[in-house]
Every structure is written in C-alpha cells, then in structure tokens.
Amino acid sequence: MAEVSPTELDPEVWVDEHGDALYSYALSRLNNPASAEDVVQETLLAALKSGKSFSGRSSARTWLIGILRHKIVDLIRKESREQPHEEIETAESPEEEFFDRKGRWGIKPVEWQVNPGKILEQKEFMAVLFQCMEHLPDRLHRLFVLRELEDQDSDFVCKELGITPTNLWVMLHRARMRLRGCLTENWFGANE
Amino acid sequence: MRTCKEISKLVSESLDRELPLRERMAMRLHLMMCSLCRTYSHQMRQLRSVLKKASDVETPTEQTLSEEARLRIKQALKKEE
Numbered sequence: 587m588a589e590v591s592p593t594e595l596d597p598e599v600w601v602d603e604h605g606d607a608l609y610s611y612a613l614s615r616l617n618n619p620a621s622a623e624d625v626v627q628e629t630l631l632a633a634l635k636s637g638k639s640f641s642g643r644s645s646a647r648t649w650l651i652g653i654l655r656h657k658i659v660d661l662i663r664k665e666s667r668e669q670p671h672e673e674i675e676t677a678e679s680p681e682e683e684f685f686d687r688k689g690r691w692g693i694k695p696v697e698w699q700v701n702p703g704k705i706l707e708q709k710e711f712m713a714v715l716f717q718c719m720e721h722l723p724d725r726l727h728r729l730f731v732l733r734e735l736e737d738q739d740s741d742f743v744c745k746e747l748g749i750t751p752t753n754l755w756v757m758l759h760r761a762r763m764r765l766r767g768c769l770t771e772n773w774f775g776a777n778e
Numbered sequence: 779m780r781t782c783k784e785i786s787k788l789v790s791e792s793l794d795r796e797l798p799l800r801e802r803m804a805m806r807l808h809l810m811m812c813s814l815c816r817t818y819s820h821q822m823r824q825l826r827s828v829l830k831k832a833s834d835v836e837t838p839t840e841q842t843l844s845e846e847a848r849l850r851i852k853q854a855l856k857k858e859e
C-alpha cells in the first residue's frame with residue numbers, strides 16, 4: 587500500500603477515469619444502457635469496499651474489468667431467470683434465409699478475404715462486429731455473450747440459463763448464422 | 779447423405795462440444811465434397827477467433843456515460859465512503 591495517493595481513492599476520480607471504459611465494456615455485453623450503468627456502479631462500489639489501491643491507472647483498469655465481468659455474468663443470469671423461457675421461437679431462426687427447402691445453400695457462402703488477426707486492429711471492424719451482435723434477439727444475445735465473449739463452457743451456460751444442451755446448440759448456431767450474415771453484408775461484402 | 783443445412787448445424791455444434799463419431803464422420807465426408815460448406819466452416823472458425831480476440835479488448839467501442847449516470851454513480855459511491 588506504499589504508493590497510495592489521495593486521488594486514487596477518490597471515487598469521483600474513479601468515475602472520471604474509468605467510468606466510460608467500464609460502461610463501454612458493459613454495454614457491449616448487456617445491450618441495455620440502464621443495465622450497463624447499474625453494473626458499472628456495482629463494480630465501482632465493490633472496488634471501493636475492497637479498499638484496494640493501485641499505483642498505475644492501467645492495472646486499476648484491468649482489475650476493475652475483472653470485477654465487472656463477474657457482475658455481468660451475474661446480471662445475465664438474473665435477467666434470463668426473470669424472463670421465462672418458452673420454446674425456441676422460430677422467429678429467431680435465420681436458416682430459412684440461407685437455405686432452400688431441400689436444405690441446399692440458397693445464399694451461398696463466399697470466402698472472407700481477410701486475416702482475422704489484422705482486422706481487429708481496425709476500430710471500424712470492431713464497431714461493426716459489436717453492432718452485429720447488438721442485433722441478435724435478447725435471448726440469443728445473452729447466451730452468445732456468455733459462451734463467446736465471456737468464454738463460459740456449454741455446461742455452465744445451460745445451467746445458468748436453464749436450457750438443455752440441445753437448445754443451446756441450436757441457438758448458438760442461429761446466433762452464428764446471423765452474425766456471419768451480418769458481417770458478410772456490412773463488412774466483408776461492403777469492402778469488396 | 780446429409781443436407782448442407784444439417785451440416786451447417788453440425789459445424790457450429792462442433793465448436794461447442796465433441797461430436798459423436800457418426801456425426802463427425804458425416805461432417806468430414808460432406809466437407810470434403812462440398813466447397814460451400816467448407817467456406818462456411820472456415821468462416822465459423824474465423825468468427826470464433828475474431829470473437830476470442832474481441833473478448834480481450836477492454837474498450838470494445840467508445841461509449842460515454844451520460845452526465846446523469848455519472849453524477850448518480852458518484853453520489854452512490856460517496857454514500858459508501
């Protein structure tokens with residue numbers, strides 16, 4: 587605790603220094619400004635209570651994001667419990683768009699001409715990627731975030747969201763189909 | 779012979795669990811013969827890798843807290859102090 591300076595423990599400074607970053611992170615996972623604001627507040631409260639402090643801004647940021655991630659997973663779990671899950675709605679299925687009645691490709695996949703490692707350096711690509719995710723229906727969005735962005739395994743997601751593995755696989759497939767379509771349309775296709 | 783629609787589902791599923799042998803063989807066989815599903819399968823892997831990297835980015839997009847939210851959070855924190 588040697589390098590504590592008074593400003594670092596000042597909550598006002600915390601909000602100014604990290605608020606926007608935490609909010610951006612939360613919004614990208616929760617798709618809902620009010621929920622995102624709530625978890626940012628909870629995160630900073632938890633941080634404050636822990637009494638921990640940091641000499642550097644970036645280590646503080648990483649630590650705060652760590653707390654935030656737990657809060658986000660908790661909130662997603664809570665939200666999905668509050669919204670009772672019905673049968674998988676066919677409205678969530680993008681498959682009809684891509685396949686004909688015989689199960690053959692209607693809209694044929696075209697190779698993406700990019701190195702996925704490189705495109706991430708482009709801010710514009712990130713914006714499109716997150717926008718495409720935003721357009722997923724709520725239920726798909728929640729489980730997709732848990733599985734792909736928060737890297738939770740299938741068992742965990744099934745348990746937390748109260749769904750069967752078969753449903754999970756179907757819904758992840760739908761989410762991926764939608765994202766693939768959205769990225770093709772708004773990034774890879776548009777860049778040709 | 780399974781359809782491309784069925785195979786596309788197996789390809790996605792293989793990202794979430796180890797497929798049973800039968801399904802795995804059916805998928806491999808189909809992918810050997812069908813370039814469209816091969817492209818799709820490649821894109822699924824690209825998508826996974828892009829998401830993996832995106833998940834590590836601390837500020838994925840630049841958003842700002844509204845003034846009201848900022849104030850509200852500051853007040854909540856002060857109460858705790």
Ligand SMILES: [Zn+2]
Pocket residue numbers: 781782785808812813814815816
């Ligand atoms: Zn095929």
